Amino acid sequence: MMIEGEGSSSSKKRGVQNHDDGFINTLFSWSLDDICNENLFSHKVEKIPESFESVTQYFESFVYPLLEETRAQLFSPMETISSAPYANVDVFRPHGPELHDVKIDYWRNRFSNNGKEPYKTLPGDILILADAKPETISDLERVGKM
Template structure:
């Protein structure tokens, strides 16, 4: 794991996300989460000035959608913070090897976790696409372990899984991840000649958050008139 000191302010921070014009790109939620520093995630006031009481009526669709961006981010931050505060109880796994690709990394689980039904062993967590994982060169048991001795705070998003056997329930052979910063290969040798260990601890899965986040993109919805019509004219099942 690369040595360094994590910053106290993330690139994302508690900023408000909204387009100023139609040509501006809607932020990628994964990028937002990976931009948060440890201090950002643990800051209960990160979105204090952004989360407002949601009114009962709205002047237009855009103002309606904007009311929910900060509350969604705060809910995600709070869930992530809760996992970091209870690291000793979250599922984790030892990584045997990590390879750097052009735009991502590939991780391989330790051989002792390449067994059927690894969920029967809490130390053999099987990643899923959409997981946000904490990477550490020590098995994390407390939040202080994440930055002890100058360790950088590193999290990653699981983008894909490759391999595995559907018949014996074996986990995939490798996983693709996008990390928040530079990480060293798990099999790099230290000065004493021993391999550097690397562990992954699951903080949360953000697939549902991503789906909701995409629905808050006003420009994308504006170009999809059919979806807007369904939202405006929605009728619960069983009602005329």
């Protein structure tokens, strides 16, 4: 990989912006339909060049491939949602409308060690809050059931 025209070490002078908040906000703005939509970003993904005119062009060339890969990674486990670990959750709202206390019962996983060993959450796990354990993606799409 070669970056042409790279200058000062100051990210502000090179035009590099912090896009962390934008990426996270984009992910949290996705609906279930967006996550299931294989064409959401695929039409915007282009071949990444071997050389770049600026650092900004370099970073921008990875935006859509990263978004599409993230969408695909979120969608992939949805196809086997019936075997996902689950737990009963109680939500309390003593701190106002946006701050909740959550009590999670022990995790169950019907398809691991015959349910003898509970699931342990891992960094990067996605939690779905629903009023019943979903067996298929369509269970998540029912209006009024989430």
